[in-house]
Amino acid sequence: MTRIALQSLRKEYAGQVAIPDLSLEIGDGEFFTLLGPSGCGKTTLLRMIAGFNSIEGGTISFDGTVINDRPPAERNIGMVFQNYALFPQMTAAKNVGFGLQTRRIPRAEADARIARALESVRMAHLGDRLPGQMSGGQQQRVALARALVIEPAVLLMDEPLSNLDAKLRVEMRETIRQVQHEAGITTVYVTHDQEEAMAVSDRIAVMNLGVVQQVGTPAEIYRRPANRFVAEFIGKTNLLERDLRWQDGRATVEMGPGVSIDVTGLVDPATQGRVQVSVRPEAVSVAAEGVPAEVLDETFLGSHSQVRARLASGEMIEFLEFSQQSSSLKPGVQLRLAIETHQLTVFDPDSGASVARGASA
Numbered sequence: 001m002t003r004i005a006l007q008s009l010r011k012e013y014a015g016q017v018a019i020p021d022l023s024l025e026i027g028d029g030e031f032f033t034l035l036g037p038s039g040c041g042k043t044t045l046l047r048m049i050a051g052f053n054s055i056e057g058g059t060i061s062f063d064g065t066v067i068n069d070r071p072p073a074e075r076n077i078g079m080v081f082q083n084y085a086l087f088p089q090m091t092a093a094k095n096v097g098f099g100l101q102t103r104r105i106p107r108a109e110a111d112a113r114i115a116r117a118l119e120s121v122r123m124a125h126l127g128d129r130l131p132g133q134m135s136g137g138q139q140q141r142v143a144l145a146r147a148l149v150i151e152p153a154v155l156l157m158d159e160p161l162s163n164l165d166a167k168l169r170v171e172m173r174e175t176i177r178q179v180q181h182e183a184g185i186t187t188v189y190v191t192h193d194q195e196e197a198m199a200v201s202d203r204i205a206v207m208n209l210g211v212v213q214q215v216g217t218p219a220e221i222y223r224r225p226a227n228r229f230v231a232e233f234i235g236k237t238n239l240l241e242r243d244l245r246w247q248d249g250r251a252t253v254e255m256g257p258g259v260s261i262d263v264t265g266l267v268d269p270a271t272q273g274r275v276q277v278s279v280r281p282e283a284v285s286v287a288a289e290g291v292p293a294e295v296l297d298e299t300f301l302g303s304h305s306q307v308r309a310r311l312a313s314g315e316m317i318e319f320l321e322f323s324q325q326s327s328s329l330k331p332g333v334q335l336r337l338a339i340e341t342h343q344l345t346v347f348d349p350d351s352g353a354s355v356a357r358g359a360s361a
Contacts, residue, residue, distance in 0.1 A: 001028035002062050002153040002186045004049065010057030011044055011210070018044050019210040022058070027202075029184045031177065035197040036207035037233070042190045043158055045207075049188060050156055051075050062153060075154070078147030078185075082159040084139045086131040092142045093118065093127035099150040117149035118142075120179050137168040144176065148183060155180065155187040161196060169193075173200050194234050198222070206230050225345055228352035231278045238279040238317045241349060244272055253277060253346075256291035257312050261339060267346050271355040278345040281306070284319035286329075287338035293317065295333040305329070309337070 004026040011019040019041045026032045034042035047053040051072035059066045067075055086095045096117050100110040118124045121141040131139055147155055161169045177200045180187050191197050197204050198218040206213045214226035225231035242253040251267055252260040293309040305321040307329050346355050
């Protein structure tokens with residue numbers, strides 16, 4: 001297992017700054033994900049760790065040793081690419097063993113390691129297949145086995161599931177998480193898929209424009225987003241702009257005509273005036289009393305329905321309906337919505353930063 005330390009990293013392309021100043025620490029055996037939209041710098045950062053991209057400033061260290069000047073072949077990394085990068089003329093077993101051949105591993109040891117690697121990704125029975133005879137999911141399993149068989153110190157994965165269909169993505173992310181857990185290899189994983197990141201990661205770094213917005217466990221990032229960007233990028237949220245008022249030591253925001261909610265325990269005591277309240281769809285439910293709203297539309301999604309409604313203020317709010325009965329939430333229906341206060345996050349409307357109690361400035 002290997003600790004990775006990134007200190008004040010900077011990356012430029014033709015004078016344009018892609019990553020201005022980035023620092024991260026990744027623990028021994030950790031499954032660490034770089035998550036963000038296209039162009040945020042996550043793949044650039046992964047390629048810097050791999051040694052494929054130059055570094056204009058800062059250091060990358062493995063277990064305290066700076067590796068900036070080491071070529072990729074001397075960094076002891078395994079790499080899984082988006083496009084699998086398998087040799088089409090080689091069988092699955094030969095593809096897996098290619099890295100061992102270049103390292104001059106003795107034949108008997110190499111065969112044993114290839115067999116173990118294929119077994120770990122449930123491909124032992126297809127070792128004689130050519131890539132053209134395998135499905136996308138099977139090819140990705142072979143690519144993963146090839147990265148693991150060299151027993152790397154660090155495993156790097158760049159959008160490995162993006163070419164698979166939805167069902168295969170779920171199956172493969174479970175396989176990747178299980179294999180990584182069993183191998184105990186420090187893993188840096190790149191994806192733009194929030195659900196995928198939540199499912200596989202020990203911790204996540206959310207990135208935007210080359211800057212890390214927040215680092216935390218999936219639960220921390222989802223439940224306590226550091227800023228508005230993270231709240232909107234991780235899952236769905238309703239952002240409602242409101243006035244926060246303090247009276248007799250209590251902070252309240254008015255969510256609808258005559259309906260206020262107490263946010264005293266959620267916000268920093270210095271917060272007052274205009275704020276943005278982030279309300280996750282699952283924090284909203286139909287109730288006998290609450291915020292008045294009018295249903296706009298309903299989308300049936302199998303296990304639940306996604307409902308959009310209009311508040312008296314004219315703002316839209318989205319929530320989930322899990323009733324197993326035939327839905328009565330048709331357009332035009334008037335209803336009341338209850339909001340789970342403990343699931344809210346409050347942001348400064350100008351900076352977008354969280355004003356939660358204990359939030360860092």
